[in-house]
Amino acid sequence: MSEAKLIGLDWGTTSCRAYLIGTNGAVLARSTNGPGILGVENGAFGAALDGMIGGWLVQHGALPIILSGMIGSRQGWAEAPYVCCPANADDIVKALARIAHADLRIALVPGLSTENGAMPDVMRGEETQIFGALGSSDDGRFLLPGTHSKWVEVAGGRIVSFRTFMTGEVFGALKNHTILGRLMRAGEPDAAAFTRGVCEGAAAGSAGALLNRVFATRTYGLMDRLADTALSDYLSGLLVGAEIAEAAGGDVTIVGSATLAAHYRQALRLLGYTSTLAPEDCVATGHWRLARAAGLC
Amino acid sequence: MSEAKLIGLDWGTTSCRAYLIGTNGAVLARSTNGPGILGVENGAFGAALDGMIGGWLVQHGALPIILSGMIGSRQGWAEAPYVCCPANADDIVKALARIAHADLRIALVPGLSTENGAMPDVMRGEETQIFGALGSSDDGRFLLPGTHSKWVEVAGGRIVSFRTFMTGEVFGALKNHTILGRLMRAGEPDAAAFTRGVCEGAAAGSAGALLNRVFATRTYGLMDRLADTALSDYLSGLLVGAEIAEAAGGDVTIVGSATLAAHYRQALRLLGYTSTLAPEDCVATGHWRLARAAGLC
Numbered sequence: 001m002s003e004a005k006l007i008g009l010d011w012g013t014t015s016c017r018a019y020l021i022g023t024n025g026a027v028l029a030r031s032t033n034g035p036g037i038l039g040v041e042n043g044a045f046g047a048a049l050d051g052m053i054g055g056w057l058v059q060h061g062a063l064p065i066i067l068s069g070m071i072g073s074r075q076g077w078a079e080a081p082y083v084c085c086p087a088n089a090d091d092i093v094k095a096l097a098r099i100a101h102a103d104l105r106i107a108l109v110p111g112l113s114t115e116n117g118a119m120p121d122v123m124r125g126e127e128t129q130i131f132g133a134l135g136s137s138d139d140g141r142f143l144l145p146g147t148h149s150k151w152v153e154v155a156g157g158r159i160v161s162f163r164t165f166m167t168g169e170v171f172g173a174l175k176n177h178t179i180l181g182r183l184m185r186a187g188e189p190d191a192a193a194f195t196r197g198v199c200e201g202a203a204a205g206s207a208g209a210l211l212n213r214v215f216a217t218r219t220y221g222l223m224d225r226l227a228d229t230a231l232s233d234y235l236s237g238l239l240v241g242a243e244i245a246e247a248a249g250g251d252v253t254i255v256g257s258a259t260l261a262a263h264y265r266q267a268l269r270l271l272g273y274t275s276t277l278a279p280e281d282c283v284a285t286g287h288w289r290l291a292r293a294a295g296l297c
Numbered sequence: 298m299s300e301a302k303l304i305g306l307d308w309g310t311t312s313c314r315a316y317l318i319g320t321n322g323a324v325l326a327r328s329t330n331g332p333g334i335l336g337v338e339n340g341a342f343g344a345a346l347d348g349m350i351g352g353w354l355v356q357h358g359a360l361p362i363i364l365s366g367m368i369g370s371r372q373g374w375a376e377a378p379y380v381c382c383p384a385n386a387d388d389i390v391k392a393l394a395r396i397a398h399a400d401l402r403i404a405l406v407p408g409l410s411t412e413n414g415a416m417p418d419v420m421r422g423e424e425t426q427i428f429g430a431l432g433s434s435d436d437g438r439f440l441l442p443g444t445h446s447k448w449v450e451v452a453g454g455r456i457v458s459f460r461t462f463m464t465g466e467v468f469g470a471l472k473n474h475t476i477l478g479r480l481m482r483a484g485e486p487d488a489a490a491f492t493r494g495v496c497e498g499a500a501a502g503s504a505g506a507l508l509n510r511v512f513a514t515r516t517y518g519l520m521d522r523l524a525d526t527a528l529s530d531y532l533s534g535l536l537v538g539a540e541i542a543e544a545a546g547g548d549v550t551i552v553g554s555a556t557l558a559a560h561y562r563q564a565l566r567l568l569g570y571t572s573t574l575a576p577e578d579c580v581a582t583g584h585w586r587l588a589r590a591a592g593l594c
Contacts, residue, residue, distance in 0.1 A: 121516055174470060177470040208498075209543050211536065212461060214463055
């Protein structure tokens with residue numbers, strides 16, 4: 001077992017994953033059930049940090065610590081202002097924010113901002129995952145699916161641009177807070193309904209057509225064209241298909257949980273795109289690379 | 298004052314409007330605050346009806362009664378199965394459902410169904426508004442904006458086809474149940490933000506682009522490009538603009554409340570379409586026409 005060099009935390013809104021990291025970013029230990037920033041009361045982030053990694057500090061001494069994700073937002077521990085794209089690891093390192101807590105050296109990774117046409121977009125945490133997922137390559141297209149899916153272009157080691165799609169959150173809002181959920185019943189995953197959704201979502205046409213097409217989730221149920229247990233998968237496919245048809249443009253590397261990645265890989269395949277899966281702990285590799293570039297370890 | 302001939306009720310999910318109707322559909326009296334079908338417990342629709350129109354029956358005797366809207370759905374008083382488009386007033390009249398309640402003759406207007414490609418669509422209640430709004434014309438394009446906007450084509454006195462857009466309900470779900478509502482603050486209506494939304498929604502492009510573009514509601518707020526009091530109007534405009542760009546195709550008659558109609562008229566004008574406003578009580582005219590065609594009065 002290699003020597004511990006760094007502690008990295010991917011600290012988001014609703015959860016936190018902590019890594020004890022050795023040489024070359026090897027993950028020596030992990031703790032995946034930490035509280036998200038919404039779960040930390042009265043700004044007690046220091047105590048929350050001690051709770052998650054105190055044991056490692058006792059065992060390995062005062063290792064350098066690097067935090068990425070929403071912990072660096074206005075609602076987090078301290079704000080690390082956005083760095084504009086295009087940005088490489090050095091640009092990010094120059095903008096690391098620092099926190100003093102006990103005798104620990106803590107660095108906060110800034111988020112990135114970009115402009116698509118006149119529309120601003122932002123990320124926090126995904127940049128670290130991407131620098132971890134890049135591997136030995138300097139170029140690539142990345143998809144980080146989820147509540148807010150991010151599609152990210154990397155060229156020459158720089159994150160050049162990205163776009164956010166609210167696919168996961170829109171799905172939840174439509175399922176749980178509109179008439180579309182009324183006919184739905186929980187059941188086994190229905191791959192055929194998901195496939196149908198993907199194809200119809202990809203073919204939906206205009207932005208307004210989506211406001212019409214989602215209503216099929218109700219009328220397919222009313223007219224018995226889909227079983228009540230299939231409607232949720234249909235709606236999920238519809239939104240994922242629409243997202244991919246707009247965002248995809250060639251081979252893509254997916255960074256995300258196995259279950260969600262499998263859904264997206266299936267949808268990508270249906271629409272003619274190849275994809276590969278990034279290693280599960282790539283965010284720790286990102287922590288390592290950024291910390292090394294900053295001379296923290 | 299002409300003699301009372303008919304009582305018509307536009308009985309929807311969340312509210313009911315009742316009309317005392319004279320010759321040629323003249324509205325002699327109205328009651329607009331009746332309970333929607335969700336507000337009637339244990340199927341006590343007869344009692345709810347008596348509560349709304351009992352006074353008129355005492356005054357004018359046992360007038361014929363016609364009901365339109367969700368009252369004729371599976372969740373309503375009795376089911377009046379959908380009639381397929383294209384459908385004229387005679388087709389609808391042939392499918393009227395009948396209810397016996399006390400000594401009253403009650404007719405239930407069926408809803409309409411259609412197919413757009415392989416997607417079924419349905420309406421209940423709007424068909425009656427449209428037959429009322431048609432006036433002396435046999436042709437027209439109608440927009441009934443709201444929770445579920447309907448765009449309807451009428452030719453030769455038949456409702457030929459229609460499409461539902463979940464614009465209003467999607468707006469509510471996004472505003473109240475996603476991150477997009479977090480930065481919003483209530484304020485005076487912001488016409489400039491609504492206009493900006495309409496133009497950007499109409500230009501959004503694909504179905505998937507809408508999943509990206511709605512996120513501008515957050516990033517415009519984060520980056521101080523729009524005031525927190527403007528974000529709700531921006532999001533509303535975005536969805537309305539997307540709907541109109543997909544659905545509009547020439548002059549349209551709007552059937553709906555004055556406030557909502559004004560918003561849509563502004564958006565239509567911005568995107569180069571003319572519109573006219575149907576009379577407020579056109580549903581009563583529709584009740585009259587259908588009841589006459591059925592020989593009820």
